[in-house]
Amino acid sequence: MHQLDQTDTKILHFLQEDATLKTRELAERLHLSYTPVYERVRRLEKEGIIKRYVALVDREKVGRKLMAFCNIALKEHSKSMGETFVKAIIAMPEVMECFNISGDYDFLLKIVVEDMSQYQEFLMQKLGSLDNIGSTHSLFVMGEIKNSTLLEMSEPQK
Known part of the structure; x- marks a missing residue:
């Protein structure tokens, strides 16, 4: 590169x-x-440094007022169960971002929905239907302090 x-x-x-x-x-x-x-x-x-071009949408102006972060711990850590989980998460439009993390949980999901009742439905119907989830822990965003897509890069060393 x-x-x-x-x-x-x-x-x-x-x-x-x-x-x-x-x-x-x-x-x-x-x-x-x-x-x-x-x-x-x-x-x-x-070279893939520029991955794609997008329009950033104000989620609240299109009715997605609730943002939550959901920690997921899997029951089993086999390759097939992990792949099944990842494939299911990718197909869920409510999940804006998904990270494989270290610590007490295996995954961190950023979820955007209309309101608390839609989040509950998502949690019970969609996440709850996945066999390999051992536990979840939800955190709800009360206000956004900073939300940036700008990746700062230092000037090259001479």
């Missing part, structure tokens, strides 16, 4: 702030010509 330089880092920063920027606009901000900026962006995409 290509080593990121200062220009790559700036491109990534600008695109994280506004993924709708056109190559010409990026080139102007970087004080470079169109072609090298275009080639750099394509390389960053090809």
